[in-house]
Amino acid sequence: MSFTLFADTRLALARDALAGLSVGDALGSQFFVPGRRPADLAAGQLPPSPWAWTDDTEMACSVVAALAETGRIDRDALALAFAERCEPYRGYGPGAVGILRLIRTGTPWPVAAASAFAGQGSCGNGAAMRVGPLGAYFADSSSRAAAQARASAEVTHAHPEGVAGAVAVAVAASLAARGRLDGHRPEPARLLAGVAAALDPTSEVHRGVRVAARLLGRHPEVAVAELGNGSRVTAPDTVPFTCWVAASHLDDYPTAVRICVEAGGDVDTTAAIAGAIVAAHTGVGTPAGVPTEWLAAREPLPDWLP
Numbered sequence: 001m002s003f004t005l006f007a008d009t010r011l012a013l014a015r016d017a018l019a020g021l022s023v024g025d026a027l028g029s030q031f032f033v034p035g036r037r038p039a040d041l042a043a044g045q046l047p048p049s050p051w052a053w054t055d056d057t058e059m060a061c062s063v064v065a066a067l068a069e070t071g072r073i074d075r076d077a078l079a080l081a082f083a084e085r086c087e088p089y090r091g092y093g094p095g096a097v098g099i100l101r102l103i104r105t106g107t108p109w110p111v112a113a114a115s116a117f118a119g120q121g122s123c124g125n126g127a128a129m130r131v132g133p134l135g136a137y138f139a140d141s142s143s144r145a146a147a148q149a150r151a152s153a154e155v156t157h158a159h160p161e162g163v164a165g166a167v168a169v170a171v172a173a174s175l176a177a178r179g180r181l182d183g184h185r186p187e188p189a190r191l192l193a194g195v196a197a198a199l200d201p202t203s204e205v206h207r208g209v210r211v212a213a214r215l216l217g218r219h220p221e222v223a224v225a226e227l228g229n230g231s232r233v234t235a236p237d238t239v240p241f242t243c244w245v246a247a248s249h250l251d252d253y254p255t256a257v258r259i260c261v262e263a264g265g266d267v268d269t270t271a272a273i274a275g276a277i278v279a280a281h282t283g284v285g286t287p288a289g290v291p292t293e294w295l296a297a298r299e300p301l302p303d304w305l306p
Helices: 007-032 038-042 057-072 076-087 093-103 110-115 133-136 144-155 160-182 188-197 205-213 220-227 236-248 253-263 266-281 292-297
Strands: none
Touching: 007 038, 007 057, 007 133, 007 160, 007 253, 007 266, 057 076, 057 133, 057 205, 057 266, 076 093, 076 110, 076 144, 076 266, 093 110, 093 205, 110 144, 133 144, 133 160, 133 253, 133 266, 144 160, 160 188, 160 205, 160 236, 205 220, 205 236, 220 236, 220 253, 236 253, 236 266, 253 266, 253 292
């Protein structure tokens, strides 16, 4: 099916993905609090509200704001927006804080991004955690989603694996949103094949996505053992697992987030990534989508978001 997407429809898709991302992020972050148990979520017992969101949501809001303004990623403008809006207490890692401080004080973003990790650049999951709404925005073209995801990643992640993680998530969200517009649920294996096809076959993220495809139908504990759960906070350790979760539960947002919570590791980020991809397909307030009760419990998004 071919179709034309107008700007308001694109932005509506991006906002649904942002809702899925921010609720997953905010709910996931509650399980870093001592005494909170994933079993409570499975039993329908939610943490007390409000659920504060983290840097995942803050940076994703800047991506959505950029798309709302110009319909594309301007790397210079996005780098400055990330730097000026950074609130370190939101859970930014020290590497990200250092890069954004350099940008804020006048260092060009290519120099700042390349300075991380002794000149290797960051292969962290930060570019992937914020990009799901961008993928949904480009539901009509996974190739455009990949190109714009690459641009959004490069301002902070000079390492190829960090960029690959963003491309993978954006393509997954693009395919998920396209399935929503087409009126069908993408088959899990087909979705993961589409993600893998957009990646450099030599990358670790590509390898992980291929492994994820072989693990479809297996228990989440098996997937975690093979793919990781974000504990290393790298793209290869995070993105394949979240793509596996999203592909497996693309029509069930609460289950996708619950599996991320039960998997442990970098829970807020895995739930944010999987949540964005799934919500791009399910929407908000539908039986399979982001529950309105969860959305109401999430801290309001920033006032500066259009």
